[in-house]
Amino acid sequence: MTTMTDPPGQGFRLSQLIYDTRYRSLTIQVVAMIVLMLLFSWLVSNTIANLNALGKDFDFGFLGQPSGYDINQRLIEYDSQSTHLRAAVVGILNTLLVAFLGCVLATVLGVIAGVLRLSNNWLVSRLMAVYVEGFRNVPLLLWIVLIFALMTESTPAPSAFRGDDPASSMILDAVAITNRGVYIPAIHFAAPFFENGLYNWLVILVVLAIAIFAVKRVNHWAGVKQEATGVRPTTWYLNIGIIVLPIAILFVLMGAFLDLPALQGFNFGGGVHLRGSLIALWLALSLYTGAFIAEIVRGGILAISKGQSEAAFALGLRPSTTMNLVILPQALRVIIPPLISQFLNLTKNSSLAIAVGYMDARSTLGGITINQTGRELEGMLLLGLFYLVLSLVISGVMNVYNNSVKLKER
Amino acid sequence: MSDTHAQTVAYVRDSMTEQREPPVAQSGAVKWTRENLFSTPLNIALTIVGLWLIWVILSHVLPWAFMGIWDADSLSQCREIRDELYGADVSVACWAVISERWEQLLFGFYPPELYWRPVLAFVLFLAAIAPILFASLPRKMLWLSAASPFVMFWLIWGGSLWVPICVALGFAVGWAAVRFAGPKVGALGGILLAIALPVLYWALIAEPLAGALQSIIPLGLESVESREMGGFMLALIIGIAGIVLSLPLGIMLALGRQSDLFIINKSSVIFIEVIRGVPLIVWLFTASLLLNYFLPPGTNFDLMLRVIIMVTLFASAYIAEVVRGGLAALPKGQYEAGDALGLDYWKSMRLVVLPQALKISIPGIVNTFIGLFKDTTLVVFIGLLDPIGLSNAIRASTEWNGIYWELFVFIGLCFFIFCFSMGRYSLFLEKKLRREHR
Secondary structure, three states: OHHHOOOOOOOOOOOHHHHOHHHHHHHHHHHHHHHHHHHHHHHHHHHHHHHHHHOOOOOOHHHHOEOOOOOOOOOOOOOOOOEHHHHHHHHHHHHHHHHHHHHHHHHHHHHHHHHHHOOOOHHHHHHHHHHHHHHHOOOHHHHHHHHHHHHHHOOOOHHHHOOOOOOOOOEOOOEEEEOOEEEEOEEEEOOOOOOOHHHHHHHHHHHHHHHHHHHHHHHHHHHHHHHHHOOOOOOHHHHHHHHHHHHHHHHHHHOEEEEOOEEEOOEEEOOEEEOHHHHHHHHHHHHHHHHHHHHHHHHHHHHOOHHHHHHHHHOOOOHHHHHHHHHHHHHHHHHHHHHHHHHHHHHHHHHHHHHOOOOOHHHHHHHHHHHHHOOHHHHHHHHHHHHHHHHHHHHHHHHHHHHHHOOOOO | OHHHHHHHOOOOOOOOOOOOOOOHHHOHHHHHHHHHOOOOHHHHHHHHHHHHHHHHHHHHHHHHHHOOOOOOOOHHHHHHHHHHHOOOOOOOOOOHHHHHHHHHHHHEOOOHHHOHHHHHHHHHHHHHHHHHHOOOOOHHHHHHHHHHHHHHHHHHHOEEOHHHHHHHHHHHHHHHHHHHHHHHHHHHHHHHHHHHHHHHHHHHHHHHHHHHHHHHOOOEEOOOOHHHEOHHHHHHHHHHHHHHHHHHHHHHHHHHHHOOOHHHHHHHHHHHHHHHHOOHHHHHHHHHHHHHHHOOOOOOOOHHHHHHHHHHHHHHHHHHHHHHHHHHHOOHHHHHHHHHOOOOHHHHHHHHHHHHHHHHHHHHHHHHHHHHHHHHHHHHHHOOOOHHHHHHHHHHOOOOOOOOHHHHHHHHHHHHHHHHHHHHHHHHHHHHHHHHHO
16 A cells, blocks of 8 residues: 555656646746747837837827818818827727618618528529629628729719709709719708707607617516417507607707708708718628628528427417517527627728728828828727727627527526 | 129229329429419519519620620720720720730739749649548648648749748758657657757758758749739739638637636637737738837838738638637537547647547638638738739729729629639538538
8 A cells, every 4th residue: 555655755856847737737838928928028129129210209199289181071070180089089980980880781781681592582582692692702892992983983973963954863852872972861950959969869869769668668568468368459559659759749849850962063062971982881891791691691590490480380370470489589599699790890891991081990090190190000009909999899799689699598 | 892892883994094284383484483483472573673683784784794895905995996886875895904904913013924833833722722622632642732832932933942942841850850859858848849940940051051052053933023923813822821821820829719728828819809809901001010110120021921921810810710619519528538548638639639620610711711812902002912903003004094894893703703612612511521420
């Protein structure tokens, strides 16, 4: 028995650091740490040496200086006397705008195309296959450039709308598609609550949020009643009323009116001017990402086994109820995670704005600001940080949602 | 029994009637049409909308494409020919820009008399990739795959033949270290030697050796500068180099992310997330604006090399995620079986886990490659002449000022052919792998 125990007195040996699994992982980590630190310090010391050689320092003070350049699309007040920081914020807002619009349209397109691709109508499913394969297999940049060329080369100039018998006419007298961009009607208020237009819209948004909450309560009440009596009360007119009425009352109170675009001088005035660059970027991003989302949606629906819908039919559920209560909730679990990564891709791809001159974060903070101040290191660092934070926030928010629809396993 | 039966049956047919054709509505094209195109009112509406859409698109595109003019020197000449043939108000394609400039779109400004070199390199690439893609080919061809990067490099950039040979020798040195020194100094020491010896060799010996060999036996091709390359050749070089280099890096990162070692795990996670969280275009600008800051003062190397480095790092993060998916999909029993056999970490990874995990992740890797290949168009923004950059350059010339769609169609079709066939391969593989698992 004594031979089984370790001989006493034999303490820690250096070779144990390599050959003993208890210590080896520690050794490897320490070595890796040292190597990483060395690499990092090597990069930093190189950077410091290079900066010194160029006579530059590492300083974010440039953000407070006047920018001295104009931005053609701005969601907040900005002029060339504003600071570089404000220019960056304008660019960031533009990025967020096109990313948000793109995500919405891409989802709509993707869901429609994905469902239609599964349609038993041969022609439609083939058409959708052509759409999906065509957009997935050609670089996004080419689509952006192509749609931008369509917007600028194939659309009429504003002068074509002039005269008694114009070469082009506005759609419904409200929307003008020109080579300088698209003009759509704007909603203005005659008697606004606030001077700043943004706050008025904020009020409407808050009311809308309350209305949606109320609709949820109504549906919950209907659900409780259905549980108790077996009959679901009809709620759709109530729901529509709850959403539409308060908004309509607000609009009337504020004296909302439509400001239609009209030809003034050499160009259109009034309404909202959507630049060709925004439209091209938005459409290209949505169509391209929509093709990927279509495949995700198709895969998600196909992943639900046929037994599920057969079981629902056997229970006597209608096709629409089957879709809403049986197929979709299960398909969403498969669809959501890749959908999140598509939204992330779209947001990151919005940096291709450079191809059409759309003033996004890369063009202001990572473009003109860098060129004017010569602060490549700081500018690129901030830009990278912005995209990183944005990616993390989107994936974080979507993960919360994903967890809420996830299969609750015991 | 039979008697009673004979009484109850009044009539028994003794001959079969002629077999009749099924009703017209229940067979052939009519049935197919009814079932697939006109089964419900909604389907009828969809079919009509679809037909209308096809008609609108084809009635514009087909005449434009097929009436196109192939033989002209400039856009204005194209228009003259069109006015003569069809009249001024007909829109037709001017394919002459393709027939005149296709070589430029494919090769950039590569010297025309040397076009055979990139073409040969591409053929070699196809031959080298074949044994990796199709398992039925003889395994001996893998030696060709191993040698091809060096040969391709030599064919495209030219220069002394001894340079790629001496670089390749470094790998032989590493292999020899594992093979011969490994048993004497132990596994870990062998790996360390296999890393240290080739690095020392490349840093100190390779360059003088190549120079000396070149001066003794001068062998080589006319060298071509990176900036002369462009078009699809550039896209392919960056894409292929990126994927080949990022694959090992991505596998290491995936293993790092799966590892229990805290520091290695966390540094892999940070690297992967940072790279994936920032758009490629920002990384490319980093490569062109900032990479020189991070390197010792005075280093200045080729923009194309910098782009390849950045693209490699970028793709490796994506591949790491794909491979991680493959590693996670393996049943835990496989890892435990490796341990139970007494294999150490590297052996169990190399012999048990990775072959299976990589097999599962090949479709994902192919998809990453498709994405990477499409993303090579982004290099236009840092001044490299990829196909889109060349289309801008062609449009800037006086002869072809104002030509858009023909170039876009050509570039789009080329990309489509590449990416679509890769996508089909990935599907083929998925099907094959699924069958094997059943």
